[in-house]
Amino acid sequence: TLSPYGVHQKHGQISNQRRQFSNTYISVEMDDATGVAVMKMKRPPVNSLNLELLTEFAISLEKLEIDRGCRGVILTSAIPKIFSAGLDITEMCGKNADHYGEFWRALQEMWLKLYGSNMVTIAAINGSSPAGGCLLAVSCDYRIMADNKKYTIGLNETQLGIVAPFWFKDIMTDTIGHRATERSLELGMLYSPTDALKIGLVDEVVAEDKVLSTASAVMAQWFAVPDHARQLTKSMMRKPNLDRLVTHREADIKNFVSFISRDSIQKSLQIYMEMLKKKGS
Numbered sequence: 052t053l054s055p056y057g058v059h060q061k062h063g064q065i066s067n068q069r070r071q072f073s074n075t076y077i078s079v080e081m082d083d084a085t086g087v088a089v090m091k092m093k094r095p096p097v098n099s100l101n102l103e104l105l106t107e108f109a110i111s112l113e114k115l116e117i118d119r120g121c122r123g124v125i126l127t128s129a130i131p132k133i134f135s136a137g138l139d140i141t142e143m144c145g146k147n148a149d150h151y152g153e154f155w156r157a158l159q160e161m162w163l164k165l166y167g168s169n170m171v172t173i174a175a176i177n178g179s180s181p182a183g184g185c186l187l188a189v190s191c192d193y194r195i196m197a198d199n200k201k202y203t204i205g206l207n208e209t210q211l212g213i214v215a216p217f218w219f220k221d222i223m224t225d226t227i228g229h230r231a232t233e234r235s236l237e238l239g240m241l242y243s244p245t246d247a248l249k250i251g252l253v254d255e256v257v258a259e260d261k262v263l264s265t266a267s268a269v270m271a272q273w274f275a276v277p278d279h280a281r282q283l284t285k286s287m288m289r290k291p292n293l294d295r296l297v298t299h300r301e302a303d304i305k306n307f308v309s310f311i312s313r314d315s316i317q318k319s320l321q322i323y324m325e326m327l328k329k330k331g332s
């Protein structure tokens with residue numbers, strides 16, 4: 052149904068049914084009784100975001116968006132200790148320009164759907180969440196992180212010799228403010244859960260085994276607000292950032308392809324990947 056304001060309202064159906072749909076890298080469990088879907092990333096070893104995962108992510112969100120029984124999504128990981136390692140670096144190394152363009156478009160598409168969602172979106176951050184992983188989290192309405200000092204979150208792109216694009220930067224600025232973003236992005240900082248809470252990068256830090264139950268409790272609070280009012284407010288807050296990417300979408304892809312294709316950037320990424328592999332062995 053359309054509300055008087057033209058916003059699609061979603062009321063949870065009262066039933067005890069749980070529905071599941073699963074792709075290769077995303078599984079969704081929809082609880083019709085509560086109107087909440089739990090969406091899990093499941094791409095071992097570290098949920099790095101490759102083209103397929105990004106595409107499945109966008110399609111899953113789209114499905115939930117048009118599901119009249121779904122009012123909220125909890126985004127989390129099925130992989131222990133890792134929320135998401137960010138973009139799959141192998142998608143940005145040694146490929147051709149067409150591939151880089153397709154990859155970046157898929158990332159943009161996923162982000163437009165997540166950040167622009169009418170549903171309540173809560174990130175249940177049950178592990179490390181660097182770079183693109185942090186982007187997923189800050190694109191949600193609310194962030195709950197597991198209290199484990201081994202986990203980190205932040206936009207660490209400069210540490211890889213690359214640069215977070217303007218739309219990553221914009222939502223980081225909206226979340227933690229200009230000064231903290233400037234320092235954080237320039238230094239490529241990764242924060243422990245406690246430090247992330249201090250700067251407002253996450254909203255709550257809870258015991259590891261309480262992340263999902265806390266997300267459900269927070270969801271219930273957000274559901275207490277009439278959907279149409281919350282959705283219009285969210286749209287008012289987020290529209291400028293969404294419009295900015297939509298307007299500059301092709302230029303952003305062009306910029307990414309040209310930047311990532313540079314020999315010096317390819318070299319940096321290769322060195323970083325080698326460093327990761329050495330650390331693991």
Ligand SMILES: CCCCCCC/C=C/C(=O)SCCNC(=O)CCNC(=O)[C@H](O)C(C)(C)COP(=O)(O)OP(=O)(O)OC[C@H]1O[C@@H](n2cnc3c(N)ncnc32)[C@H](O)[C@@H]1OP(=O)(O)O
Binds near residue numbers: 306310330
């Ligand atoms: C103008 C535009 C410019 C371009 C903008 C681009 C924006 C980029 C955004 C990004 O998201 S770039 C990716 C940044 N991500 C990271 O820096 C995270 C790197 N990974 C880690 O720090 C750790 O892996 C971890 C996530 C903390 C997990 O540590 P753990 O000890 O549990 O696992 P590892 O042994 O390190 O890794 C296992 C396995 O996975 C591989 N791997 C890890 N991260 C990635 C990744 N992002 N992409 C691809 N592969 C990854 C790692 O190499 C290991 O592989 P094997 O050795 O098992 O083969």
